[in-house]
Amino acid sequence: MxxxxxxxxxxxxxxxxxxxxxxxxxxxxxxxxxxxxxxxxxxxxxxxxxxxxxxxxxxxxxxxxxxxxxxxxxxxYPTLGIPGNLGRTRVLEALVFISTEVHRSFKPMWHASSETQKAQAKATISKLLDILSERLAGNYLFGATPSVADFYLFVMLLWAERYDVGIPAPFVALRRRMASRPAVQAAMRQEGLISLIDSEANAHTREERDHVTG
Ligand SMILES: N[C@@H](CCC(=O)N[C@@H](CS)C(=O)NCC(=O)O)C(=O)O
Structure with missing residues (x-):
């Protein structure tokens, strides 16, 4: 592959x-x-x-x-999905929302657009992420382990940070949690992006340690 x-x-x-x-x-x-x-x-x-x-x-x-x-x-690779009757459909539902609503809404940020259009795009993205955050079922979108929908969401959350888009508090925590995963860090390192998540990953590790020891 x-x-x-x-x-x-x-x-x-x-x-x-x-x-x-x-x-x-x-x-x-x-x-x-x-x-x-x-x-x-x-x-x-x-x-x-x-x-x-x-x-x-x-x-x-x-x-x-x-x-x-x-x-x-x-x-x-079923560990990347979620099990159950509606499992695949729910993941697809989230992927389609992330792709056709959230991802698409970022376009004004990198195409020639006015400041007004960019501000409108940021407000739209914040609202869409807010809607998505309502279905958070645990540490990740569908519970305790991440699915491919979380990986796509994570990219959107990195873009949100880059373009200064407000995101709901549970997604700040999810971005941190994702940033501390070894596979995420390896991918970021291989893409030359590790500096983008260093502080987030450290903050998450600190939180976990304080939680365990505190
Ligand atoms: N419809 C495609 C769009 C993918 C897409 O927008 N890829 C961007 C990077 S995030 C890209 O390669 N853009 C370059 C281009 O379109 O020329 C999909 O959902 O996979």
Whole structure:
């Protein structure tokens, strides 16, 4: 398996998922402006869509679209999903909300937009994250362990921090919790992003220690 990704792009969710699953995979970064991969290949030849994530399966088939890639990963490696009757549907429901509502709402932040449009986008994202936080069922969206939906959400929470978007308090805690996970730290290190979460991960470790010893 090979993941095409770009640092801090939505493909970080898939990168984390692969590391959480503990499966062997290759990865190659893509310059999204030039559409060249790190080895100099033409990324448009991998997928004409020209965007990440793209996951090349061992069969040679190529999966694109984050919802589909994350759903495939959770089906293939069930620890990345949630069990039960409606388990897969609930994860899909969250993935679709994160992709088509939250992710899409960030677009004015990196396209030429007025300050008013950016302020409107921030208010929309805060409201959407607020709605999503209402379904938090434990330490993570669906309970005690994270699913692929949490990995995608985590990327949105990193973007929120970068663009100064207000997020609900439970998601500040979730971002910290995620930042302290070894797979998340490994993915961030591999993408050259570890400095973004150093303080969060340390804060979480401090909280845990104070909780245990306090
Ligand atoms: N519909 C795609 C969109 C993915 C997407 O927006 N990828 C961004 C990074 S987060 C990208 O590669 N943008 C570069 C481009 O579109 O040229 C999906 O949901 O996977």
């Amino acid at each position: 090979k993941l095409y990704y770009s640092p801090l792009a939505c493909s970080l969710a898939d990168h984390i998922a692969l590391l959480e699953a503990g499966v062997p995979f290759e990865r190659e970064s893509v310059n999204l402006k030039t559409k060249r991969t790190a080895s100099g290949a033409d990324f448009n030849a991998v997928t004409r869509k020209g965007y990440v994530p793209a996951l090349v399966l061992d069969s040679g088939e190529i999966l694109t679209e984050n919802i589909a890639v994350l759903d495939w990963l959770a089906t293939e």
